[in-house]
Amino acid sequence: MxxxxxxxxxxxxxxxxxKLWQEKKAFHAVxxxxxxxxxxxxxxxxxxxxxxxxxxxxxxTLQDILIRYKRMQGFDVLWMPGTDHAGIAxxxxxxxxxxxxxxxxxxxxxxxxxxxxxxxxxxxxxxxxNQLHKLGSSCDxxxxxxxxDEGYSEAVREVFITLxxxxxxxxxxYIINWCPRCTTAxxxxxxxxxxxxxxxxHIRYALKDDPFQSVIVATTRPETMLGDTAVAVNPxxxxxxxxxxxxxxxxxxNREITIIADDFVDRAFGSGAVKVTPAHDPxxxxxxxxxNLEFINIMHPNGVMNANAGRFEGLDRFEARKQVVQxxxxxxxxxxxxPHMNAVRRCYRCDTVVEPxxxxxxxxxxxxxxxxxxxxxxxxxLRIQPKRWEKVYENWLVxxxxxxxxxxxxxxxxxxxxxxxxxxxxxxxxxxxxxxKARVKHGKEVTLLQDPDVLDTWFSSWLWPFATLxxxxxxxxxxxxxxxxxxxxxxxxxxxxxxRMVMAGIEFMGEVPFKDxxxxxxxxxxxxxxxxxxxxxxxxxxxxxxxxxxxxLRFSMILNSGQxxxxxxxxxxxxxxxxxxLWNASRFVMMNLAPEALRIEDFAGIDHAALDPASQWIxxxxxxxxxxxxxxxxxxxxxxxxxxxxxFFWGTYCDWYLEMIKGRMDDINTxxxxxxxxxxxxxxxxxxxxxxxxEIYSHITGVExxxxxxAWPIPEEKYAYAQAExxxxxxxxxxxxxxxxxxQWNIKPNDPVECVFVAAAGSETGLRTNEAMIKRLxxxxxxxxxxSAEGITNSAAGVAGDIKFFIPLGDxxxxxxxKARxxxxxxxMEKAAHAIAGRLANEGFVSKAPPEVIEKERQRMTExxxxxxxxxxxxxxxx
RNA sequence: GGACGCAUAGCUCAGCUGGUUAGAGCGCUGCCCUCACAUGGCAGAGGUCGAAGGUUCAAGUCCUUCUGCGUCCACCA
Numbered sequence: 001m002x003x004x005x006x007x008x009x010x011x012x013x014x015x016x017x018x019k020l021w022q023e024k025k026a027f028h029a030v031x032x033x034x035x036x037x038x039x040x041x042x043x044x045x046x047x048x049x050x051x052x053x054x055x056x057x058x059x060x061t062l063q064d065i066l067i068r069y070k071r072m073q074g075f076d077v078l079w080m081p082g083t084d085h086a087g088i089a090x091x092x093x094x095x096x097x098x099x100x101x102x103x104x105x106x107x108x109x110x111x112x113x114x115x116x117x118x119x120x121x122x123x124x125x126x127x128x129x130n131q132l133h134k135l136g137s138s139c140d141x142x143x144x145x146x147x148x149d150e151g152y153s154e155a156v157r158e159v160f161i162t163l164x165x166x167x168x169x170x171x172x173x174y175i176i177n178w179c180p181r182c183t184t185a186x187x188x189x190x191x192x193x194x195x196x197x198x199x200x201x202h203i204r205y206a207l208k209d210d211p212f213q214s215v216i217v218a219t220t221r222p223e224t225m226l227g228d229t230a231v232a233v234n235p236x237x238x239x240x241x242x243x244x245x246x247x248x249x250x251x252x253x254n255r256e257i258t259i260i261a262d263d264f265v266d267r268a269f270g271s272g273a274v275k276v277t278p279a280h281d282p283x284x285x286x287x288x289x290x291x292n293l294e295f296i297n298i299m300h301p302n303g304v305m306n307a308n309a310g311r312f313e314g315l316d317r318f319e320a321r322k323q324v325v326q327x328x329x330x331x332x333x334x335x336x337x338x339p340h341m342n343a344v345r346r347c348y349r350c351d352t353v354v355e356p357x358x359x360x361x362x363x364x365x366x367x368x369x370x371x372x373x374x375x376x377x378x379x380x381x382l383r384i385q386p387k388r389w390e391k392v393y394e395n396w397l398v399x400x401x402x403x404x405x406x407x408x409x410x411x412x413x414x415x416x417x418x419x420x421x422x423x424x425x426x427x428x429x430x431x432x433x434x435x436x437k438a439r440v441k442h443g444k445e446v447t448l449l450q451d452p453d454v455l456d457t458w459f460s461s462w463l464w465p466f467a468t469l470x471x472x473x474x475x476x477x478x479x480x481x482x483x484x485x486x487x488x489x490x491x492x493x494x495x496x497x498x499x500r501m502v503m504a505g506i507e508f509m510g511e512v513p514f515k516d517x518x519x520x521x522x523x524x525x526x527x528x529x530x531x532x533x534x535x536x537x538x539x540x541x542x543x544x545x546x547x548x549x550x551x552x553l554r555f556s557m558i559l560n561s562g563q564x565x566x567x568x569x570x571x572x573x574x575x576x577x578x579x580x581x582l583w584n585a586s587r588f589v590m591m592n593l594a595p596e597a598l599r600i601e602d603f604a605g606i607d608h609a610a611l612d613p614a615s616q617w618i619x620x621x622x623x624x625x626x627x628x629x630x631x632x633x634x635x636x637x638x639x640x641x642x643x644x645x646x647x648f649f650w651g652t653y654c655d656w657y658l659e660m661i662k663g664r665m666d667d668i669n670t671x672x673x674x675x676x677x678x679x680x681x682x683x684x685x686x687x688x689x690x691x692x693x694x695e696i697y698s699h700i701t702g703v704e705x706x707x708x709x710x711a712w713p714i715p716e717e718k719y720a721y722a723q724a725e726x727x728x729x730x731x732x733x734x735x736x737x738x739x740x741x742x743x744q745w746n747i748k749p750n751d752p753v754e755c756v757f758v759a760a761a762g763s764e765t766g767l768r769t770n771e772a773m774i775k776r777l778x779x780x781x782x783x784x785x786x787x788s789a790e791g792i793t794n795s796a797a798g799v800a801g802d803i804k805f806f807i808p809l810g811d812x813x814x815x816x817x818x819k820a821r822x823x824x825x826x827x828x829m830e831k832a833a834h835a836i837a838g839r840l841a842n843e844g845f846v847s848k849a850p851p852e853v854i855e856k857e858r859q860r861m862t863e864x865x866x867x868x869x870x871x872x873x874x875x876x877x878x879x
Numbered sequence: 880g881g882a883c884g885c886a887u888a889g890c891u892c893a894g895c896u897g898g899u900u901a902g903a904g905c906g907c908u909g910c911c912c913u914c915a916c917a918u919g920g921c922a923g924a925g926g927u928c929g930a931a932g933g934u935u936c937a938a939g940u941c942c943u944u945c946u947g948c949g950u951c952c953a954c955c956a
Contacts, residue, residue: 006916175954193953200956219956232956266955274956282954343953356954388883392951395882399952491951522950548918559892559904563884564949566891574904577918588915635895643893643903651903658915825900832900844936853898853937860899 004590004699008583010549010576014691018133026706027071027138029078031480039075040481041067042465042514043132043139044489044497045147047086048121049093052131054523054557054567055490057541060137061554062520062561062638063488067138068687069633070485072712078481079138080468082145083128085121087457088182088349091411094120110410117411121146131542136550136690138708145468147460148413155467156413156460157429159508164427168365169405171425175282176404178357179347180303180317184408185361187456188401189495191345191354200340201325202271204333205231208247208256215243215259216335218270220342221280222328223321226253226309227298230276232287235261237272251333252324253310260291279358297358301408317355362406362415362453369503370397376512382502384517385636389491396495405456412454420446462500465513482509486516486636494519518636521564523557544572551689552576558688559646561639578646579692582685585654586696589678597671598700600679603716606672614660615673621652622677626715629684642688649681675700680713819875826871833864 021027031038041063046056063079071077094117095105105113129144145152163169177191178184201222206214215231228250233240244261264287265274278288279295288295298309303317312320328334345354374397376382377390384390406415418426418434424441426448428434438446463471465487469478483505489498498517505513544553552575560571590598600606608616625648632641657677664670679700686693686707694707836857839845846854 004915007918008916217956221956264955269955276956281956283956284954286954342955386884391882395952495952563892568891570905571891573918577916580918581916584916584919586915591915637895640893640895647903654916655920659920828900836899839936842936846936848936849898856899864899 004583004587006584006587008549008580008692010551010579010691011546013695014134014136014545014550017691017694018136020704021138021706022141024706025142026709027077027079027140028142029076029140029481031076031476034074034076036073036075038078038481038485039067039070040078040080040484041486041488042080042468042484043082043137044487044493045082045084045145045461045464046128046132047089048083048125048128048146049086049090050083050128052128052135052541054539054541054565056128056132057135057553058520058523058557058561058565059488059490060132060135061557062518064135064137064554064690065558065633065638065687066486066488066636068690068708069712071138071708072683072686072710074711076480078140078143078477080143080145081129081132081137081139081141082143082147082464082468083125084457084461085146085148085412087407087409087412087454088184090117090120091409092182092349094411105410113410134545134550135541136554138690143468147457147464151470151473152460152463152467153413155463155471156455157416158472159463159504160416160455160459161427161429162508163364168368169362170365171360171362173358173360174363174404175280175285175356175358176361177345177354178301178359179350179352180299180301180355181350181352182347182409183301185357185359185404185406186347186354187404187458190348192348193343194346195341196344198340198342198344200270200338201328202335202338203251203275203328204335205248205251205275206333207243208249211249213243215240215248215273216271217273217275218338219275220340221321223305223309223312223317223324224277224280224298225250225275225324226305226312226320227277227279227296228255228257228275229278229288229294229296230257230291231259231273232262232265232276233259233273234265234267235263237265237267239272251331252327260287260293262287262290281356285358295358299355299357301357303355361404362417362455364403364405364459366400366402366503369507370400370499372506373397373499373502376502376506381512381515382517383515384519386519389494389517389519392491393494393499396499403456405459406451406453407456408453410454412457413460415451415453415455417451418448419451420448458496458500461497462504463508465501465505466509471508482513483511484514486518487514488518488520490522491519492522516636521561523565523567539567539569544569548572548576549579549691551579551692555579555642555689558638558642575689578650579689581650581654582682582689582692582696585649585658586678586682586700588658589674590700592665593671593675594668597668597675598702600672600676603676606676607669610667610669611673612661612664612667612670614657614664615670618653618657618673618677621648621657622680623715625652626680626684626713630712630715633687638688645681645685645688649685653677653681683707683710683713822871822875826868826875829864829868829871833861833868836861836864 029040043063044059050056067077067079091105094113097120098104098108098113098116108116125146129141132139133141160169177186177188179186198220200218200220202216202218203222203225204214204216206212215233217231219225231248233244235241235244240259243259246259247256248259249255250257259273260276264283265272276284276287276293277296278284278293279297280299285295287293296308298305299317300306305312305315305317305320307313309315309320312323315323325334325337346352347354374394377384377393377397384393416428416430418428418431418438420426420438420442424438426434426437428437431448431450434448434450435445438448460467465484466478466482469475469482471478487498487501501513505511541553552572555575555578556572557565557567557575559574560567608619611619625644628644629641632638632644658674661670661674665674679697682693682697686697690708694705697707697710698705839857840854840861
């Protein structure tokens with residue numbers, strides 16, 4: 001056994017283990033290898049442009065815990081890794097890069113620009129994967145997929161074509177969310193509402209026949225008035241009924257527009273009259289359709305005013321706003337300006353204010369898909385945790401709107417549609433197929449042009465659970481691993497991704513893609529703010545890994561993962577410290593145990609009848625921890641599982657058990673127990689902190705072990721009985737024993753002495769409350785290391801347990817003060833007993849409370865009374 | 880405007896179906912470098928469970944209202 005440093009060095013160990021896992025292909029998934037069946041999880045694919053942040057770290061640690069646990073349980077585990085091409089985000093990154101060379105994508109041209117994108121992907125695309133790797137994620141890395149790799153693209157095309165055939169994809173001109181900076185359409189979910197304080201401009205529109213008569217309209221976007229083609233009022237609004245049908249001269253543009261009546265108009269808002277701009281507002285668009293209005297587009301795709309804007313042509317939309325307002329004011333048409341709070345939609349990629357813009361796009365008809373997703377949920381085929389998110393999922397599906405899937409960018413899956421010169425569309429799997437279709441239609445070869453647009457990134461992401469398994473090609477993996485078991489993700493992404501995956505899964509695989517959706521919190525800084533680069537409050541996971549180790553990162557993160565997680569750098573110390581404690585306790589064990597004990601594999605190797613009481617006790621505690629941890633993991637309550645392990649290992653195994661058996665290490669059965677409990681605890685801890693546990697395990701066994709391939713411990717029912725015997729003995733007896741020891745050995749100050757401790761079986765409850773008292777009493781006798789006798793018992797015989805105590809009499813405490821304190825506590829005990837007595841005398845309680853509760857209370861009272869009595873006796877016989 | 884979440888020790892949170900004298904970690908105080916570990920050990924201080932009502936024999940836990948913080952959704956000009 002090589003000498004191990006007293007300080008755990010994570011960097012060295014983690015590097016070594018990563019290499020080993022790779023060499024041994026430890027995470028390689030194989031279908032139909034085990035009788036336990038499949039257990040698959042797909043990673044939420046991070047953006048290729050991504051750099052590991054705390055959100056990833058949390059998300060992947062959660063998955064890894066489950067994955068490693070299930071692997072240890074013997075399932076055929078597949079954790080599918082990969083990255084998302086992240087259309088706009090990636091294109092933005094590369095556009096910025098070429099901008100440094102003075103280039104734009106337009107000057108470069110589509111093909112060259114695409115080359116640059118792929119080049120970028122080749123160089124930087126693995127960054128995040130490598131970082132996830134460092135975190136210890138046990139994905140089957142050989143399977144790493146990319147949403148734009150060849151097979152995946154095939155799946156995307158197949159889905160587009162199938163949906164089109166089923167009448168669920170259509171093309172049309174509607175008002176969509178347009179980002180003038182990215183010059184592309186966005187889906188509703190990609191345009192985020194953000195509150196902003198703006199203004200409400202009230203403008204006067206004069207009547208053509210009678211310039212002295214006018215209506216006043218209010219708007220938050222005055223520049224759009226240039227595209228007005230009507231003014232609308234509510235048909236039941238008496239103020240305006242006489243004006244319906246009259247003509248108005250639109251200021252600045254001098255276009256004649258009509259006053260129309262429409263139920264949409266809210267009489268109570270503003271003046272009750274509203275300007276109608278069908279090409280620049282979704283409501284106005286609908287009105288325009290209803291009333292057959294003209295659609296006048298006043299803007300170029302980049303947000304600069306076009307020729308329809310008259311003298312405002314060439315101005316950016318915000319500059320145009322200023323100048324329009326000014327011009328209106330000068331013309332005396334501006335009535336007033338009110339401050340106004342409203343939600344402005346912004347591009348989720350570049351934060352530019354989104355423009356409602358009329359354009360021709362491709363859409364997915366969502367209602368039929370959503371209905372099935374809803375039905376599957378109602379049938380209980382999908383569980384969402386925590387439950388409160390179920391409603392969010394449900395509401396979105398109920399109120400769903402069609403999905404705009406075309407994007408005017410270049411990085412992505414090209415829309416598989418070709419047009420001939422007449423504008424006929426040919427939806428096809430390939431250009432050749434399209435050409436063939438066109439040939440049939442025209443009876444001759446014709447030239448075709450492919451639709452220049454690409455598909456929304458999410459149009460590929462929503463296929464992730466089955467496209468990664470090889471769909472549309474049939475295969476063993478697809479058949480075996482689909483549907484997957486669970487999905488871990490952040491709630492922000494329910495609409496973008498989760499709900500859509502459910503739809504696609506049902507539509508194309510006939511089954512929901514996962515049974516459990518686990519939504520975890522957001523990682524925030526200590527002040528509760530989201531971590532972001534711009535705020536400068538982000539803690540880099542790689543920095544933490546470098547300093548404290550990946551185990552420390554994982555451990556601390558999970559321990560803190562209740563709802564949202566508030567992180568500061570100091571919080572990672574707990575993980576580092578724990579790993580170090582684990583390391584040192586193991587070092588101690590290895591220093592003191594015989595090789596025979598270190599080789600112990602299971603409980604059968606221990607002669608339980610010959611076991612010392614402390615070891616019997618730790619067995620019981622271990623069983624309890626094992627059951628609790630297993631249950632917590634099954635319920636996805638990882639922080640609870642981890643906390644249980646933390647307390648068991650540190651608070652019970654180290655602080656009590658190892659202290660107790662020091663000096664008893666010559667017993668081989670004790671040695672074996674010490675080792676076996678440690679080994680099984682390492683196994684239980686392995687899903688949480690894979691590196692350090694495996695390293696230690698390998699040192700103990702002397703064999704390089706891949707712990708995730710070892711079996712998860714199974715509770716041994718026969719050891720549970722020790723639990724029932726846990727009890728505290730007579731306090732008077734303890735005091736007596738201490739006094740005897742002192743007298744017997746003629747103890748001098750600061751002499752460490754072993755104390756024989758009498759403890760009897762019987763009283764099972766009240767252990768914890770007794771503990772503090774006993775420690776006090778023991779201290780009053782001059783024992784400093786009062787490892788107390790919690791849980792130590794040696795059967796009903798009431799014979800000595802043999803727990804080691806150090807008794808330095810140097811620092812005797814103030815006995816009088818302690819006596820007073822104990823007296824107070826005893827009084828409190830008596831008070832509690834009295835309260836119970838009162839309760840028991842209460843008619844309501846006796847008649848209405850369940851009998852077992854009454855019985856419990858009665859017992860408790862008896863116990864409190866007798867304990868108080870005993871403490872009183874003990875006080876009397878003290879020094 | 881709609882929906883949801885949180886409020887428990889100085890800080891971060893447990894407290895799962897109402898039933899012992901409300902717990903942990905960090906921080907703080909005191910004593911210890913004792914031969915596994917000072918990234919450690921032992922001992923200790925610290926809470927009228929956000930406010931007010933209500934249900935109940937019994938409320939941190941259930942109901943109502945309010946206050947403060949947070950999140951998501953939303954086409955009202």
